[in-house]
Amino acid sequence: MEFNSKDIEHLSRPPLFDFHGVSMIHCFTDNWENIQKFQARPDDILIATYPKAGTTWVSYILDLLHFGQTSPDRQTSLPIYERVPFLESDFHILPPGTELAEKLTTTPRLIKTHLPVQFVPKSFWEQNCRVVYVARNAKDNAVSYFHFDRMNIAQPEPGDWNNFLQRFMDGKMVFGPWNDHVTGWWEKKQTNSNIHYMFYEDMIEDTRRELDKLCSFLGLSPSEEEKERVRGGTQFDNMENNNMVNYSTIPVMDFKISPFMRKGKVGDWKNHFTVAQSEQFDEDYKKKMMNTTVQFRTVV
Template identity: 40%
Template sequence: MYPELLDVGTVGQEKRVPFLEYYLRERGSVDHIDNMKTMASPRLMKSHLPVQLFPTQAFTKKSKIIYVGRNPKDNAVSYYYFYKSLAGIGYYKGSWGTFLQMYLNDHVVWGGWSHHCLGWWKHNQEANFLYLKYEDVKKDERGTVKKIASFLGREVTEKTVDRIVKYCSFDNMKTNPAVNRENEPDLDCSVSPFIRKGVIGDWKNHFTVAQNEQIEQYYKERLGNTDLQFEW
């Protein structure tokens, strides 16, 4: 029905799933919002916006929303490498330690981790909202595909689940030019590939004992009295 969505090997991800707040018309790119206006329903779009900046129409019109959160330790490490490779953030040249302090003080693009995760978590009980944790997705990819299909009201065969799991596997996406953004002019993949590791626990290769204690205190203060909890 939508061949451009199925052709995952040749059609770029940004075309299949436009990035809501990504606007580069001044550099010759197409405004993603303009793209969305021409797409047939059902449309797919993505965003990194915190909930307070997200278009309210998505809630009033009961759009289907899927949020994916990740534990703060691995998220901080992943974000550090993204900062280093992205032109829009100035190809960050600072140290890991300095970046971690920025992260813990909410001085990063798209806002602080805890505010972001908790802001969206407030919608967790709404019928049109699905909150996923990256760690759970990694542990059960097939189960996650089925959960998303059920949330979207779609029936999927086991064969279709197999296809989706295959195409969405880390190894496949890392080598897929339609996803890995290796030719993206604003990303320096020689510094850090866009699809980097995708594992749980890479934080252990970066945090000192003191840094780990610091982020665990941050986690306790921000999420300690909430029912939202992550594993690492």
């Protein structure tokens, strides 16, 4: 897909604004009517995450599981953002996510979203679509989001780490507070068996085990050899060097500042948080997460 350099030249860092109680930026709300009217199909699979929680990893796993053998050419000719459209995106350098999703010829259609659960188009629930949700511990998620905002001019100005961390705790992030996102989807899962809730840390600890659970949820039974191929292909180093997966073809991202795929580790927060920041964060976290049963770990 060709990008229009004129559109990119005019891009400047967008302001955050309140949108139905959630901080957003215009490229995720400009196409709102079409997003809400989006017609899901019963076999669609929605990949939902808070930003920087393993979205691309799981998207690629699902793509390989479903189409790795039947359409191998798509792995080398189509970037992941065309294979797995970003539903609410309207960046003007690509067609809107709704349009890309509608044009998909695959069965199932794989579609990704960062929307909090209350914003998901109702047709996904009406059609009983399967949803794969991935959650990552708040500290690592904050660090990854910080570096992403530094290198992506389509995101708000991050400022320095200290200010960014305060904003993260205040929930003034694109797609809203981390805690509302992960707990909102967790609560939905309690009454909806079509949601498979995964943890980034579990995937790092034992990718093969989590792959088996995912296949079971999706009703897939790939051979051992095929599962190993998917696991190998989606290892961090392989994805980092795969131009069809690592977003190096998107011009709004400056890889000289930070790569899109930076480390993919659990516990990198220890290299960023001071002791005081960690204590303050833990205190805040306890208050916000006291009424939920979802549990996270910050080390593996």
